[in-house]
Amino acid sequence: MTRLIVNRRRFLSGSAALGSGLMLSGCDQFDFLGQRGHPLRQALEQANVLTYRAQRTLIGDAVLAREYASSEIRQGMKPNGSTEPTTPEYLALKAQNFAPYRLTIKGLVEREVSFSLDELRNMPARSQITRHDCVEGWSCIAKWTGTALGPVLDMAGVKPEARFCVYHCFDNIQRTLSGDILYYTSSDLIDAYHPQTLLSYGLNDVALPVSNGAPIRLRIERALGYKQPKYLHTIELVDDLTPFGRGKGGYWEDNGYDWYGGI
Ligand SMILES: Nc1nc2c(c(=O)[nH]1)N[C@H]1C(S)=C(S)[C@@H](COP(=O)(O)O)O[C@H]1N2
Ligand SMILES: [Mo]
Numbered sequence: 001m002t003r004l005i006v007n008r009r010r011f012l013s014g015s016a017a018l019g020s021g022l023m024l025s026g027c028d029q030f031d032f033l034g035q036r037g038h039p040l041r042q043a044l045e046q047a048n049v050l051t052y053r054a055q056r057t058l059i060g061d062a063v064l065a066r067e068y069a070s071s072e073i074r075q076g077m078k079p080n081g082s083t084e085p086t087t088p089e090y091l092a093l094k095a096q097n098f099a100p101y102r103l104t105i106k107g108l109v110e111r112e113v114s115f116s117l118d119e120l121r122n123m124p125a126r127s128q129i130t131r132h133d134c135v136e137g138w139s140c141i142a143k144w145t146g147t148a149l150g151p152v153l154d155m156a157g158v159k160p161e162a163r164f165c166v167y168h169c170f171d172n173i174q175r176t177l178s179g180d181i182l183y184y185t186s187s188d189l190i191d192a193y194h195p196q197t198l199l200s201y202g203l204n205d206v207a208l209p210v211s212n213g214a215p216i217r218l219r220i221e222r223a224l225g226y227k228q229p230k231y232l233h234t235i236e237l238v239d240d241l242t243p244f245g246r247g248k249g250g251y252w253e254d255n256g257y258d259w260y261g262g263i
Helices: 002-024 027-033 039-059 088-095 117-121 149-156
Strands: 102-107 113-116 126-133 139-148 164-176 179-188 198-203 217-219 232-238
Touching (some): 113 117
Parallel strands (some): 102 232
Antiparallel strands (some): 102 113, 126 139, 164 232, 198 217
């Protein structure tokens, strides 16, 4: 078992190197990744599916991500990706210190619900000190405070046919001639209901800063950095990821990153 996990880590560091090489060439070079039918790409995508199944089988549903001691927080949480969203909707909320903010749960649910920041902050809270690993090759240990996503989903009543949560964010991660692309990602329901999956509003004992995703950013602790959506406004329960973006379940996933992104 250990051997398999170690191999998976080696595989990940290999793909991290690939990821940063692509980053250097700039976002507009992503067309380079556009050959969807390329046999190599198909083979790798199949490998990702196998990795997902193998990892789910090996670690099961209930394994917790490692938690650290306060003394292991050695630096602030490095902001990455969008750090200052400029959509009018976000700027308006920020100007009012997020008082009118609501998180909406919709899609394949019994009832659409939404919660203000105050309501979320008054739900049962949990803090956890965990390590964030970005595919670009850096990590940060930080303390996240928030409320578990599972019970919030239960308030909406997830329908039996729902298979995934799509996490919709406020920030325009990329500007194109046809308009802004807004950040999104997704997870299965196992990760959504994992006890360490938090709607977090606190970072290292202060209110979550704008640069790290204020007012709410999701933590999925067993996944890579790009599966930690900042500036979250809507969670949509779905049975199919193909209608969103370019169909791969997230902004970075649409640009070639593994959908599961497990660590
Ligand atoms: N909405 C949104 N979420 C996002 C991103 C982003 O650009 N926009 N970047 C992702 C990536 S690649 C990383 S490594 C982390 C960075 O989180 P941080 O700024 O708190 O370090 O957020 C992830 N979630
Ligand atoms: Mo990242």
